[in-house]
Amino acid sequence: MKLRRFKAIAVKEVLQIWRDPRSLMIALLLPFTQMFLFGYGVNLDLKHIPVCTFDREGSQLSQALLKHFQVSQYFAIVHNVNGYPEMVAAIDKADCGLGIVIPPDFSERLNDSGAASVQAILDGTDDNTANIAFGYAAAVVSGYSNDVQLSQLDRQGRTLQLIQPMVVQSRVWFNEDLESRNFIIPGLVAVIMALVGAQLTSLTISREWERGTMELLISTPVKPSEVMFGKLAPYLVLGWLDAAFCLAIAVLWFGVPYRGTIFALFLTTTLFLFVVLSIGYLLSVLIRSQVGASQIALVVTLLPTVLLSGYVFPIDQMPSFIQDVTYLIYSRYYVTILKAIFLKGAGILDLLTPILFLVAYTLAVVVLAARAFHKRLA
Amino acid sequence: MSGSAAADAQIVAEDLVKRFGSFVAVDHVNFRIGRGEVMGFLGPNGAGKSTIIRILCGLLRPSAGRVLVAGIDVARDPERVRERIGYMSQKFSLYRDLSVEENLRFFGGIYRVPRAEFPERMRFAIDMAGLRGREKALVATLAGGWQQRLALGCAVLHRPPILFLDEPTSGVEPTSRRRFWELIHTLAADGVTVLVSTHYMDEAEYCHRAALINQGRIIAIGSPDELKRTALGGELLLLECDALGPTLAALGQAPGVIDSSVFGNAIHVLVSDAEHSLAELPVYLEQKELRPSRLERIHASLEDVFVQLIAVDSAKRRVAA
Numbered sequence: 001m002k003l004r005r006f007k008a009i010a011v012k013e014v015l016q017i018w019r020d021p022r023s024l025m026i027a028l029l030l031p032f033t034q035m036f037l038f039g040y041g042v043n044l045d046l047k048h049i050p051v052c053t054f055d056r057e058g059s060q061l062s063q064a065l066l067k068h069f070q071v072s073q074y075f076a077i078v079h080n081v082n083g084y085p086e087m088v089a090a091i092d093k094a095d096c097g098l099g100i101v102i103p104p105d106f107s108e109r110l111n112d113s114g115a116a117s118v119q120a121i122l123d124g125t126d127d128n129t130a131n132i133a134f135g136y137a138a139a140v141v142s143g144y145s146n147d148v149q150l151s152q153l154d155r156q157g158r159t160l161q162l163i164q165p166m167v168v169q170s171r172v173w174f175n176e177d178l179e180s181r182n183f184i185i186p187g188l189v190a191v192i193m194a195l196v197g198a199q200l201t202s203l204t205i206s207r208e209w210e211r212g213t214m215e216l217l218i219s220t221p222v223k224p225s226e227v228m229f230g231k232l233a234p235y236l237v238l239g240w241l242d243a244a245f246c247l248a249i250a251v252l253w254f255g256v257p258y259r260g261t262i263f264a265l266f267l268t269t270t271l272f273l274f275v276v277l278s279i280g281y282l283l284s285v286l287i288r289s290q291v292g293a294s295q296i297a298l299v300v301t302l303l304p305t306v307l308l309s310g311y312v313f314p315i316d317q318m319p320s321f322i323q324d325v326t327y328l329i330y331s332r333y334y335v336t337i338l339k340a341i342f343l344k345g346a347g348i349l350d351l352l353t354p355i356l357f358l359v360a361y362t363l364a365v366v367v368l369a370a371r372a373f374h375k376r377l378a
Numbered sequence: 379m380s381g382s383a384a385a386d387a388q389i390v391a392e393d394l395v396k397r398f399g400s401f402v403a404v405d406h407v408n409f410r411i412g413r414g415e416v417m418g419f420l421g422p423n424g425a426g427k428s429t430i431i432r433i434l435c436g437l438l439r440p441s442a443g444r445v446l447v448a449g450i451d452v453a454r455d456p457e458r459v460r461e462r463i464g465y466m467s468q469k470f471s472l473y474r475d476l477s478v479e480e481n482l483r484f485f486g487g488i489y490r491v492p493r494a495e496f497p498e499r500m501r502f503a504i505d506m507a508g509l510r511g512r513e514k515a516l517v518a519t520l521a522g523g524w525q526q527r528l529a530l531g532c533a534v535l536h537r538p539p540i541l542f543l544d545e546p547t548s549g550v551e552p553t554s555r556r557r558f559w560e561l562i563h564t565l566a567a568d569g570v571t572v573l574v575s576t577h578y579m580d581e582a583e584y585c586h587r588a589a590l591i592n593q594g595r596i597i598a599i600g601s602p603d604e605l606k607r608t609a610l611g612g613e614l615l616l617l618e619c620d621a622l623g624p625t626l627a628a629l630g631q632a633p634g635v636i637d638s639s640v641f642g643n644a645i646h647v648l649v650s651d652a653e654h655s656l657a658e659l660p661v662y663l664e665q666k667e668l669r670p671s672r673l674e675r676i677h678a679s680l681e682d683v684f685v686q687l688i689a690v691d692s693a694k695r696r697v698a699a
Contacts, residue, residue, distance in 0.1 A: 008487025012476065019475045216471035219435045220488045221460045375456070377437045378398075 001225050009222070009230025013204070017234060026199050027238045034192045035249045039185055046132045050096040052079040054087050056104040061148075065118065068144045069100065074136040087121065097123045098133045110148065174343040185256045186342040187311030187335045189246045193269065194276050194301040194331055197239055201280030202290075202297035204231045205373070209288040218375040228370050232277050239273040240266075250342075259345030267348065268341070271358045272334040275365050276301055282369040305331035330361045386413045387446075388540055388571040389434060394443035396429050396594075403429045405594035406443070411573060411587075413539075416566045418585030419575035420684060426594040427575040428468050431544045434573070435465050448540055461489075464533030468544040468575075472529055474518035478509050481517060481532060489536035503531030506561060523554030530561060534570075541565065543574040547581065559584040579681040590684050597691045602680055609683050612636045613652035615659075617645040618672035628666045634658060639689050646676075646686060 017023045051069055055062050069075045078096055081087050087099045099121035103109075109116040120137050122130040208214040217227070247265065250256045280297050287293040305311065308322070309331035315323055326332045333354035340346035348355065389411040396404035404426045411417045419427040432438045434445055436456030445452045448462045472481045482500050491499055504510055507527035509520075517525060526546055533541060543562070547555040559581070566572050566586075574585070582588040582602055589599040590609075598609040619625050622640060629638040629647060634655050637648040649655040652675045663670060676682065 002490065004487055004490050008484050011487075012473065012480070012484045015476055015480055016473070211474070212467070212469040212471045213473055214471075215437065215467040215469065216465060217488075219437060219460060219463070219465040219467070220485070221457055221490075222488050375436070376439065377432060 001223060001229070005222050005226040006230045006233075009227055010233045013231050014234045016207075017238075023200060023203065026196060027235075027242065030196055030199075031192050031242045031245050032249070034195070035185075035188065035246060035253075038188050038191070039181065039249070039254050046129060046136070047073055048076040049074060049098055049129075049133050049136070050078040051075045052081060052087050052090045052096040052099045053077055054081050054084070054099065054101045057102055057106045059107045061107045061110060062102040065102065065106075065141070065144050066100070068140050069137075072136070072140050074133075075140070091121065091123050094123065097126075097129060098137060100137070114149075114152075181254060182256050182343060183339055184312060185250045185254055186338040187309065189243065189250065189338055190272070190309060190331050190334045191302070191305050191311060192246055193239060193243060193272055193334075194305040195298070196242055197235070197273055197276030198280035198283070198297040198301040199294055200235045200238065201232065201277045202284050202293040204235075204281065205284035206288050206290045206293045210290055215377065218377075224373040224375065225370055227373060228281060232274075232281060235277050236270070236273055239277065240269070243269045243273075256342060258342055260341030261345075261347060264341050264346070264348050264351070265338075268334065268337045268351070268355060268358065271355070271362050272330070274362045275330045275358065278362075278365040278369040282365065282372055285369065285372045301331075304329045305335075308332065309335040311335050330358065333357045333361070387411065388413050388415075388448060389417075389573060390444075390446040391430070391434075392444045394430065394433065394445060395441045396426075396433060396438065397441045403594050404433070404440075407591075407594070407596055409589060409596065409599060411571055413571050414566050414569045416562060416572045416574065416584070416586045418582050418588040419573065419591055420579060420582050420588055421577070421591035422688065423577055425591040427591055428544050429594075430591075431465075431542050431573065431575060435463060435542055436460060461536075462538055462540055464536070464538040464541045466526075466529045466533050466541075466543045466546050468548070470525055470529065472517050472525070472532060475516065477514050477516050478504065478507075478520075478528060479513040481528065482535065485532040485535050491536050499535050499537075503528075503535055506534075507531045523550045523557070526550055526554070526558060527561065530558070534565060539570060541570055541572045541574075543572065545575050545577065547576060547578065555581070579684050580679075582680045582684070588680075590687055592688045592691045593695060595691075597687055598683075605683055606678060606680060610648055610678065610686060612648045612650050614676045614678050614682070614686070615647040615649055615652060615655060616641075616672070616674055616676045617647050617659075617670050618643070619645070619668065619670040621668060624666070625663065625668050625670065628663060628668055632659060632662050637690060639686070639693065641685075641689070644672075648686070 017027070053066055053069070055066060066077065070077050075098070079086075079090050081090065087101070090096050091099060101119035101121065103117070103119070106116050106118070118141060120134060122134055124130050205214070208217060243265070247258070251258045279300060280293070283293045283297050283300075287296065307313065308315075308326045308329045310326070311331070315326050315332070318326070336354045337351050337358075340351060387410040389409075391407050391409050394404055394407040395402070407430060409417075419430065421427055429438065433440050434447055434452060436452045436459055440453060447459045450459050450462075452459050473484070476484065479500070482503055486496050486500065504513060507524060507530070509524060509528060512520070517528065520528065530543070530546065533543075547558050550558065555578070562572055562574060562584070582605075585602070587599065587601050588605065589596045590605075591597070598605055600609065617625070622643070622645065626638060626640065626645060629635050629645070634649050634651060635647055636650060639646055647655070647659070656673065656675065659673060660670065678686070
């Protein structure tokens with residue numbers, strides 16, 4: 001490989017990127033739109049679930065229970081109705097996701113037997129939300145029943161605390177507030193890198209074939225490796241830039257904690273970029289059409305990265321066959337690395353295993369891409 | 379020229395064959411081109427001219443036969459060949475979204491023109507293309523003639539001893555075409571060997587030697603004068619008449635007639651002796667009650683020769699098939 005020729009190719013590629021608004025748009029605008037789109041759009045946290053209440057008793061106790069719902073950050077009481085038909089209508093219109101019905105004998109039963117039931121009506125069309133809402137509702141009710149028990153004991157003159165033989169006190173590490181955004185956004189960086197990286201390079205060789213410039217280029221003494229690295233270099237720099245954008249948006253805009261070192265991020269991002277850029281390049285060499293190559297690049301990078309990398313959908317909850325498949329998905333390693341660097345502050349040594357996988361992947365794809373290019377017309 | 383060509387051949391093709399599937403694009407082609415020679419490849423579109431040039435540049439692998447460029451076997455060591463050639467492909471292949479200067483810098487880098495030499499080479503190329511003052515213009519904005527001259531400039535930037543120009547004047551206006559041929563001759567005078575293809579038959583006159591290619595075969599090769607004198611194997615008469623069919627049939631058995639073919643609404647008659655046939659033919663046809671309205675000798679231009687040769691060759695192949 002001769003430096004002079006590598007430089008000639010790289011400079012030419014930079015000029016072409018600079019003069020082609022399409023490449024520049026992909027490179028610079030896409031990360032922004034994706035970050036904001038996914039950063040805001042993908043939110044797995046449930047807060048302020050709209051609640052419809054039907055208090056059939058209207059006592060002090062029943063109102064106290066509803067107050068517990070009101071103050072919880074998970075719920076927001078939006079309707080107080082006076083009959084089942086109204087409640088059904090509210091749920092049908094999706095005005096609320098949860099209906100709470102307090103029976104007319106609520107206080108009586110609570111005072112007599114110390115056990116009263118409350119009805120929760122859930123909108124099962126979104127079973128995930130319904131499940132979570134039910135869980136939160138149960139927690140609110142059990143909190144209230146603790147209060148009731150305590151106040152009863154208090155009235156009986158027994159200041160003794162409730163006997164709780166065992167208490168689970170959970171403390172969450174790394175994502176203390178259990179903000180889903182904090183683990184989604186680091187993975188999002190991988191999605192954006194995969195998308196942008198392969199898209200850009202998928203155009204680079206096919207463009208030369210389509211415009212007829214390839215015939216002249218391969219009649220020169222230029223080596224396939226000089227073409228490949230000369231073409232990848234500018235996109236690697238663009239990729240670094242994009243990674244920096246993503247990091248800045250994640251930390252400064254979305255407030256995601258970043259506990260790792262920049263060096264760890266730089267090294268692993270470079271490896272990942274080599275993989276996706278080479279995949280795009282390989283497709284460009286094989287397909288020789290800009291549209292075809294970029295379509296396939298989209299399929300082989302974005303889909304597996306979104307679905308199988310563990311970016312949103314946890315790998316250990318997948319069927320075991322699919323779990324095995326994820327080992328083949330290069331983004332899996334990068335997503336693992338990103339989450340660890342962002343949230344745990346992991347260093348290179350902690351991440352040795354996924355980094356080694358990524359290195360192996362990089363070598364394989366780079367070698368494959370370098371070999372696919374032949375200086376022949378047919 | 380043909381004498382020195384054999385002694386100092388820069389480009390040699392021996393029994394060259396190229397097949398694409400069952401289609402034979404190049405059919406046992408042989409030629410040698412000497413140093414400083416301008417060789418023209420002429421022939422209709424699809425005759426196989428570009429295919430031969432692409433094989434010589436190492437862009438296509440020959441199916442059989444051997445090609446040597448600068449004494450190097452192209453199939454064995456295409457990279458060493460590529461350092462010694464300049465190539466202009468049929469389709470314009472500079473970067474249209476780059477400026478004149480940026481294109482030259484790119485190819486200067488690719489061919490590793492020594493840095494000390496590069497400014498002078500770039501000036502040479504820009505002057506040759508007549509693009510002084512337009513160095514910063516994007517290539518896409520240049521007219522066809524300028525684009526082609528710039529392409530030639532890029533091809534000679536590294537002083538290659540051998541140039542392959544595939545239809546460099548196609549789609550270029552006549553004055554620019556003439557200027558382009560002057561450039562080719564300037565380069566040849568410096569010892570550059572040039573193989574140039576064209577489908578403008580009149581451009582054969584600009585070449586030291588021309589090869590006429592039809593359906594993958596060389597059907598005539600020689601200097602323009604040689605071709606005009608000998609390629610037809612006789613002298614040409616033009617015959618006009620009302621009854622084309624019967625006349626053509628009658629000419630088939632006529633004495634002294636080598637060949638005859640319909641040419642527009644007339645017949646070209648190839649005879650061994652024009653003087654003789656001008657006197658004899660009317661008599662012979664009169665016996666068959668055929669009276670040509672016009673019969674005269676034509677001094678064939680190269681274009682006539684080629685058109686005649688191609689018509690005869692194509693007809694022969696149809697019969698053979």
